[in-house]
């Protein structure tokens with residue numbers, strides 16, 4: 220728990236530094252409102268909106284770094300750029316699945332190479348993932364493949380967005396937290412009427 224807290228504090232420091240840092244020196248004309256964090260977020264929004272590939276984004280960063288007055292703080296590649304904003308993103312768990320799709324490769328199926336129901340192979344036929352520039356190799360999501368197959372592409376992947384992360388964010392804001400607790404703390408309970416889902420006996424048992 221302490222390690223998680225320490226990591227959280229370090230991540231927060233990285234975000235905080237990026238929020239204070241300008242893209243290049245203010246004395247050389249960088250507008251005050253253009254913090255490095257804002258610049259990174261604006262660029263990543265464009266990347267997602269127009270589906271720029273990681274390599275095209277790397278080239279854009281290189282060009283910006285050449286163009287802007289030096290010293291500037293443009294990051295070297297997509298991986299480094301995303302790392303700065305990673306504390307602000309919601310976590311996603313990528314779970315391999317059978318291509319047909321019968322099972323998820325988790326729990327007792329986690330280490331299997333083919334589906335126990337239909338026999339389909341877990342990785343896509345022979346395809347291998349390209350190593351991302353600056354990213355650690357192999358990526359963690361494929362660590363359940365054997366060592367020599369760590370860069371093999373799974374036939375199907377399910378993205379699981381854990382609701383707990385979202386709930387934590389909501390409860391971190393006192394105003395939202397109050398609204399989230401309203402149904403329990405503040406709603407008027409009437410024994411005769413069903414005025415809220417939580418009044419139902421079945422919901423009360425959950």
Ligand SMILES: [Zn+2]
Nearest residue numbers: 317321334337
């Ligand atoms: Zn299957």
